[in-house]
Amino acid sequence: MFKIVKQLTSLVAVFAVLFAFTTETMAAKKSKTLKNTQKKGFVRCGVSQGLPGFSNADAAGNWTGVDVDVCRAVAAAVLGDASKVKFTPLSAKERFTALTSGEIDVLSRNTTWTLSRDADIGLTFVGVNFYDGQGFMVRKNSGINSVNDFKDGISACTNIGTTTELNMRDFFNSKGISYEPVAFEKADEVVAAYDAGRCDTYTTDKSGLAAQRTKMSNPDDHMVLPETISKEPLGPVVRQGDAVWEDIVRWSLNTMIEAEEYGITSANADMMKTSDNPAIKRLVGAEGELGAAFGLDNEWSLRIIKQVGNYGESYERNIAAPGILPDRGPNQLWTKGGILYVPPAR
């Protein structure tokens, strides 16, 4: 009797394995990255070396931020568990090499989408999770209230390897102002040098300025100037050449944004299965076969919403609540006066 049970269980196991193989769809076969990720059991995600609100590790090594949430959404979709992410902190300089060389599979590190990056160096941008622009921070007591107060000889601290360096040159050149660029490899050193008084101004993306201001020895002594000198659409990036993986990351992000549009939150996602709205039912996997196109099950998007939350929840938790940028500005839904607008999931 016991022997029969044992044989039966092994038989079931064999069938289960066979079944797993047969349900592996064409998409999964085509996507090497997806297959490797599922085999490894975690998503390899490149993040910043510490930018509050976007990707920042606490003392216990837990990463939080809107960029981090994109990777968690991907993990929830492909592995069923948002915590199955291995984060690799990267400097601005290292990030693209880490991605193209295959050290990471998603780069979610406040990275500006530009033509040359998208077309030239083997990368593909999948979307925008934060609309930003470059600005300047100065000391409040400096008497500088606008970029028009800048004078010849001003020194500006910034990071190397960013679009910031290029925008800064365009800006100062167009104003005809001579300036001293002081460019560091890591953001922490930029902050320390500016804080010490090495530079008159600190320039980077405005979200970055707002976040780094919280790290200053006395945040209230500094302010961000009102002008924005560039467009900086920040978003996740993947390697070129794996279209299915690219789609998975793109639609993981889109799911978060669309979920907010339809009012689906981590709390009410399960209840939404019985919604009357077919668009909502599709998003929570109660209707349609949307996951199959990626080689995923039908609850991939439900898991994203349940485990990570919608975009609004992520923004509130990471950026608004800590007081970094309480006003969502352009990063509001298109239905509420912002420019967040994603293609429909259907």
Place this chain on the structure above:
Amino acid sequence: MKFNIKKIAPQLLTLLFVILVFGFFSYNAQLNMENRGIDFGYGFLSQESSFDVQFSLIEYDGSHSYFRAYLVGLLNTILVSVIGIILATIIGVIVGIARLSSNYLIKNTAAFYVEFFRNIPLLLQIFFWYFAALRALPLPQDTESIMGVFYLTIKGLFIPAFIWENFNIFLYSLIAAAVSIVVIKNYARRKQENEGKQIPVFLISIGLLLILPLLSFLIGGVSLSFEIPVLKKLAKTSYIYEGGVGIPPELIALTLALSLYTATFIAECVRAGIQGVGKGQKEAAASIGLNPNQILKLVVMPQALRIIIPPTTNQYLNLTKNSSLAAAIAYPDLVLVFAGTALMQTGKAIEIVSITMLTYLSLSLSISVLMNWYNKKIAIKEK
């Protein structure tokens, strides 16, 4: 000559192995780059760089090419290495000799310095000199001048600029002085060897070095004036010095850290060198009537140098390579400008890293060749 297969075969196998490994890696890189749509090529070097650099020895701004940016970085690396090597050698020799002093205080201070600085990671020292020292420096508007013309501020050291007229004539006068010193030195040596008479070469040399350039000022039409830095207001609480020459604090911090760190190793080389000369040599020299200065100069140092030079060469190489830590504190060296910003803007990782590696290799080999030449020159010449 007999062809010995047993000797040749292992070498051929090794060569084959090396070629295979290189071949595999380059093939793999090529394949991966093709898959990801990355082009390989050095054409980007002539493209406009469109980024500015803080500090440059040659004229440069973003409208110049990436190649020019490479030169800027290379020259900045050479600058910090040369200053560092000179400073480290001076400090190292002084401390090395001080460690052998019979004075308790001098000996132990030197020993403490060596043990302290060589046992702390260099990167930490660079950060220390940059951030700790930076914070201690005053803002430009609060700075007291040093002798009325130097200003040491958090934004750098501002010194007067030299404005020369007919600088080339001044240069010729210096060259003329140098040439005549060499001639006189040779003459003096021959005279001493042949007739035993001594000529005060040192005094004559100093005289020549002073008189010839002075003549160029008096009759050669050379003139020198100074442009003294002036405080300029940028905004209510931000100031900068204008005019004169500004030396960025990044360069100062990096030079300090590199030379203080490397000097400890050089000091140990010097100590080892001097202690390596047999006691009998000094006693013998004293017994034939040489005074202590002559003993050091004619007997001890020539022998000590043979021990000192080879390990010191290593330290020079280390200093040059360590200068690449500059990137951490924003000194625009080769790594920061070229392997940093330029790499990022172009995405040409393999090309730029290979150029950077080759450049450091060439720099190190040049130093090696130079030091080996000097080493050969001072080596024992079998007669």
